[in-house]
Amino acid sequence: MKKLYNGTLYIVPTPIGNLSDITHRALEVLKNVNLIAAENIRHTNILLQHFNIKNHLISMNKENEKDKSNNLIKELQKGKKIALVSNAGTPIINDPGNILIKKCHFFNIQVIPLPGACAAITALSASGIYNNRFCYEGFLPSKKKTRCDLLHSLKEETRTIIFYETKHRILESIRDITEQIDKNRHVVIAREITKKWESIYGATAISILKWLQEDKYRYQGEMVIIIDGFKPLKTTVITKKTLDTFYILRNFFSLKKAVLITSKIHKVSKNNLYKHVIKNNNDNFIETMYN
Template sequence: MNQHPKMDIYASTLYVVPTPIGNLQDITWRALSILQGVDLIAAEDTRHTGLLLKYFSINARLFALYDYNEQQKTSILLKKMKDGQSIALVCDAGTPLINDPGYHLVRCCHATGIRVVPLPGACAAITALSAAGLPSDRFCYEGFLPSKRKARLNSLQALAHEPRTLIFYESPHRLLESIKDMVIVWGPMRYVVLARELTKTWETIYGAPIEKIFAWIQGDDMRRRGEIVLIVEGYCEQGDKLPSQVLRTLSLLLNELPLKKAAVLAAQIYGLKKNTLYRYALNRQQKI
């Protein structure tokens, strides 16, 4: 593992280098060659990156570049590259700039004519999407929801009718609160896939309607630990696709029963998915 092919490194170039999100064997030969060959590695956490480099027996100079110093330190890195040095940009895990530092540096490189070379590699959002079993031809990456509840509810409301599959990152200590707010804004039947600790020993991928996901997480504290990605089914207006007799039955049931129970009963009567009927009834109720 210590021997990997060497590649040509361009002077005055910024390399954007993804690193593993868990399993160290997921790093590419090209990434190892770049990390070995550049003049400097700009890292989100030099201690964390140092452990990765040590594992692969790579000796390299490290430069700390994180959210709170990126604006200040970018000019230093730009000067080094203008003077001919090559630099690799890495984050703690996954692809730089995806909810990690680097945007300002990359933007300034383009503005000043410095070459930017991106490497393909690990990304938790795409890894989770590939295993979620939800539509992946069109998706919307939203990163972390706001930490303040009012802002979080507003964000969820703005996405209530987004038809694309939604991708969120979430922290363990806010997971239940975020899912609870999803139930409030989107209703309990929207399908969600929770992917945690991807590529690691305790990797878990579990999908269910939001309310069931909430109960499942509450059932075991381990299910809210680690790195978490939420893949959420996009909004789908099903009313035009439902037979008229189904809509009439659902309408009659809604006059007598709570929305969720009416949707479940109508689904049982006609052998349809309760999620479909619930979404239609919820949307109809909101328009009244």
């Protein structure tokens, strides 16, 4: 059995804009831990000074995360209480800290997460897009081919899709969404959430692109892109083209498989197609779909 250490790592979310969004519990933790591991000391100091908190800070960013994690583990093994914070929002989500948390679990050191701000979830809640099922994809890749490949792979993702994007690439990314996913897919741009210039705007992808191009101030600051999930078209109309495909496939496959493949090709209900075939044919199709 691994030794149990008394140290504790607190994962502390900080406001994504409005400083009033910090929780009382987060302030208590930041005030009472032995030290704070911050993504950016200067940035975190602004928050601490606003709430009159004085504590020892050390820098832990993507460049020094591995070395600093080893040092912090030693402090935690001595029984220290440490708070992990990012520049804004919930740590680890696109921010450093995962190496440290993995090491804590490996060395049996307690990790306590605090609830708090997260731009993706905050934007999703106000998007008006179905949100019971969603996938978070982080920042879109900066290279066009990689970005387009990713978007194309998500073309038929039925869950709501969430991305982060910067003002420098937003126009390119929305244009790629129109080309790789669907120009008529509903998209929401949530900009500067909780900040002074907060705005939430939704329309088809092509309309969003035109809307952004009309005014450069519409794509300043930090942005969340929310894309409605793919909705498969299940038509009840069985066309001649659909039946032609079915009869070709029926020469090579069982009734069940021919119906299944045809329904996927033409995006029709397999049950409707099966019923149509049975009703309108007097040949020897005596198999059932459920053999």
